[in-house]
Amino acid sequence: MARELWKGNEAFAEAAVRAGLQAYFGYPITPQTEALEYLSARMPELGRAFLQAESELGAINMVYGAACTGARVMTSTSSPGTSLMMEGLSYIAATEVPMVLVDVVRGGPGLGTIQPSQGDYNQIVHGGGHGDYHCIVLAPSTVQEAVDQVYEIFDLAEKYRSIGVILLDGTIGQMIEPAEMPPMREIRKEIPEWAVRGGTGSNKRVLTSVHLVPEDMEVLDLRLIKKWQEVEKNEVRFTEYYMDDAKIAVVGFGTAGRIALSAVRTARALGIPVGLIRPISLSPFPYQAIKEAAAQVDHILVVEMNSGMMLEDVMKVVKDSTNVEFYGRMGGIMPFPDEILSEIQRIASGTTPSDIHPRDRWLKRMESVVDF
Amino acid sequence: MQNETVIAGFGGQGVLFLGKVMAYAALFEDLKVTWFPSYGPEMRGGTANCTVVISDEEIGSPQVKNPKAIVVMNRPSLDKYEHMVAPGGYLVINTSMVNRKATRTDIHVLEIPSVELAEELGDKRLANTIILGALNEKAKFLKKESLLKGLEESLSHGKKDLLEINKKAMEKGAAYITTQ
Numbered sequence: 077m078a079r080e081l082w083k084g085n086e087a088f089a090e091a092a093v094r095a096g097l098q099a100y101f102g103y104p105i106t107p108q109t110e111a112l113e114y115l116s117a118r119m120p121e122l123g124r125a126f127l128q129a130e131s132e133l134g135a136i137n138m139v140y141g142a143a144c145t146g147a148r149v150m151t152s153t154s155s156p157g158t159s160l161m162m163e164g165l166s167y168i169a170a171t172e173v174p175m176v177l178v179d180v181v182r183g184g185p186g187l188g189t190i191q192p193s194q195g196d197y198n199q200i201v202h203g204g205g206h207g208d209y210h211c212i213v214l215a216p217s218t219v220q221e222a223v224d225q226v227y228e229i230f231d232l233a234e235k236y237r238s239i240g241v242i243l244l245d246g247t248i249g250q251m252i253e254p255a256e257m258p259p260m261r262e263i264r265k266e267i268p269e270w271a272v273r274g275g276t277g278s279n280k281r282v283l284t285s286v287h288l289v290p291e292d293m294e295v296l297d298l299r300l301i302k303k304w305q306e307v308e309k310n311e312v313r314f315t316e317y318y319m320d321d322a323k324i325a326v327v328g329f330g331t332a333g334r335i336a337l338s339a340v341r342t343a344r345a346l347g348i349p350v351g352l353i354r355p356i357s358l359s360p361f362p363y364q365a366i367k368e369a370a371a372q373v374d375h376i377l378v379v380e381m382n383s384g385m386m387l388e389d390v391m392k393v394v395k396d397s398t399n400v401e402f403y404g405r406m407g408g409i410m411p412f413p414d415e416i417l418s419e420i421q422r423i424a425s426g427t428t429p430s431d432i433h434p435r436d437r438w439l440k441r442m443e444s445v446v447d448f
Numbered sequence: 449m450q451n452e453t454v455i456a457g458f459g460g461q462g463v464l465f466l467g468k469v470m471a472y473a474a475l476f477e478d479l480k481v482t483w484f485p486s487y488g489p490e491m492r493g494g495t496a497n498c499t500v501v502i503s504d505e506e507i508g509s510p511q512v513k514n515p516k517a518i519v520v521m522n523r524p525s526l527d528k529y530e531h532m533v534a535p536g537g538y539l540v541i542n543t544s545m546v547n548r549k550a551t552r553t554d555i556h557v558l559e560i561p562s563v564e565l566a567e568e569l570g571d572k573r574l575a576n577t578i579i580l581g582a583l584n585e586k587a588k589f590l591k592k593e594s595l596l597k598g599l600e601e602s603l604s605h606g607k608k609d610l611l612e613i614n615k616k617a618m619e620k621g622a623a624y625i626t627t628q
Contacts, residue, residue, distance in 0.1 A: 081471055081483075107487060190487070251510055252468070252483035254475050338508030412513040 079254040084219045085110035087255050088178055088242065089152075091223040093118055095230045096261045098147040099125035101138035106190040107246035108154045108180035124263075132157040136164030143173035144283045146271030148230055148264065152178035154246075155196050156187055158204075165239060166205030170285035170296065172270075174233035177211075178226065178242045180249040183408030191408025192246035192331060197385035200243050201359045208297050210304045211239040212311060213359040217334040219253035221356075227258045236307055237270070243358060245381065247331040247410065304360075313356035314365050318344055322351030324423055325369045327390055328379040329355045331410065336379045339416035348424045358386070363393045370398040375423045377401045379416055381409075384435045391434070399427065402434040449504045451589045452512045456497035456529055457521025457542070462576030465602060466519070467498035469580060473590045473598035474502045482510040495524065502589060517587050519579055521545060540583050544575065558582055558625055565620055574617035581621025592622070 082090070089111040092100070100119055102112045112128065119126035125142070129135035135151050142149040153161065158179045168175055181196040183189035198204075201213055212232050216222040225242055233240035267273060272281050287293040317337060319325065328336040333354035340352045353369055355362050370376060376398055378387045384402045394400055403419045405411045430437060442448070453470065457463045467483050474481035485498040499511045514534040520526040521542045530550055533539045538556045544563035560582050562575035577599070584590055590598075596615055603611050 079475065081468075081475055246487070247484065247510060250485055250487045252471055253507075254481060334507075335509040337506070338512075341508065410509075410511065412511070413509045414513045 079256050082255045083252050084248040086114045087219045088222045088226045089114040091226040094260045095227045096148050096263050099142045099149045101127050101135040102151045103132045103135050105154045105157045107249045111152045132160035136161040143175045144272050146268040150176040154180045154182050155184050162205040167285045169209035171283050172237040176240045181245040189408035194381040211241045213241045215243045215330040215358050217330050220255040223255050308360040312360050312362050314362040315354050317352040319351035324350040324375045325373045326352045326377045332379045332381050338413035343420045361389050367393045370394045375399045380404045400434050402438045452515035453500045453517040454515045455519040456525035459496045461521045463496045466576050466580050467500045469598040469602045470500045472601040473594035476594045476597050480507045482507050484510040538587050577614045577617035578621035581618035582625035585622035585625050
């Protein structure tokens with residue numbers, strides 16, 4: 077299959093089709109709508125289910141129902157829609173049925189903007205819905221990665237009977253890049269052992285998120301955590317650039333990560349020993365890679381399109397071993413590489429150690445950039 | 449090697465289309481490319497722009513502060529983008545829709561009366577293609593044959609009959625700018 081030009085939203089939709097998507101339920105919201113529009117034509121063409129629900133609440137509960145039958149099922153939305161889906165996601169997590177959610181993040185909180193943001197990090201990576209559960213979360217930085225990750229995450233979701241989330245943003249959703257599509261998989265014919273099939277008597281199966289006896293609920297909770305340990309052991313992904321001799325490590329995911337790559341390249345050309353770590357699995361988070369980097373470098377610069385949500389995960393392992401700095405843009409503003417380059421240069425020219433939280437130091441510096 | 453082009457104008461001037469032609473051309477040359485459109489409220493208000501980054505290595509940011517080339521199809525775009533062109537870069541002005549001169553002297557300014565030139569070919573909708581022909585003749589970001597193939601690909605959905613005249617428009621833009 078040759079490289080073709082694909083718009084991010086349409087590309088991940090087609091990748092899902094090729095992964096054997098059997099049913100899609102969704103509701104339009106910018107900057108994700110092209111995915112839904114694409115599937116509204118593509119799914120019926122293949123005799124598969126597409127349904128535009130009355131709202132995101134309807135969509136996620138349709139996903140829940142279809143997932144209980146063992147079908148490969150997906151929904152996609154953007155931040156305000158993701159918030160609406162949180163109750164359903166918690167129910168799905170408790171029921172341990174696999175599904176895939178693509179969240180094309182936009183600026184928030186509230187109805188916010190429709191421009192690119194990474195402000196859903198906490199709601200996706202650290203819960204959002206109630207109770208103790210984890211989702212497997214992958215963050216692509218290119219259209220090709222969005223394709224590859226969507227194609228793969230159905231398998232991960234099924235392997236762990238878990239929710240798989242692709243966290244991208246309006247940039248990747250709206251951008252056109254060359255991408256190579258994976259081969260079309262056949263729709264899976266066998267029904268998973270746990271799936272409900274409408275059987276009665278000895279064939280009866282029950283999938284539920286209700287466990288009224290606390291002792292039963294605690295068993296489920298503990299089992300979910302034990303299962304998550306397996307995910308943490310097996311599914312950590314990240315990539316590194318120019319880290320071999322780096323003394324400064326930039327850490328950024330998705331769009332912020334690729335913008336940082338431009339800045340890192342320019343800084344390298346100026347002779348600054350800087351590298352980049354781009355987490356690909358946000359959950360499970362590549363703690364070990366960050367820990368190892370912290371032992372190697374003098375400074376870590378976390379770059380995000382939010383107020384430093386991943387920053388907290390980085391700081392959790394770095395502790396006081398290495399100076400941590402932060403740079404972020406919010407509300408739908410994408411940083412230019414020059415802004416990140418300036419931060420790298422500022423750090424390279426020598427910063428004084430500080431007890432003040434990196435976010436507070438960044439906020440102070442932002443006062444000269446934005447009037448707020 | 450990396451170059452960046454911003455194309456800006458009113459909705460309907462073929463701004464996004466030009467970017468796609470360049471993206472296809474880059475694909476034919478086996479280069480890396482990103483095409484990133486404005487998709488926000490400004491688009492709904494009538495203005496549109498896109499950024500095309502072409503590189504021979506993995507592309508980082510899909511937008512840059514100082515692009516190598518900026519095409520302004522209307523006056524608001526000139527006012528907004530003139531200061532952003534990288535020194536030594538290209539500013540292409542659609543003089544049919546812009547009533548002032550550029551003030552920068554450290555860049556190449558290409559002035560194209562695109563609508564008048566398009567009318568000479570009998571269809572003023574060709575103005576955008578004429579602009580692209582002129583830009584590429586000077587900036588040489590892409591091979592001419594690749595752009596022609598890019599046109600063919602971009603016009604493949606029920607607009608095939610417009611291909612020949614668009615090819616002529618690209619040649620006309622190139623010919624015009626070499627005589628300036």
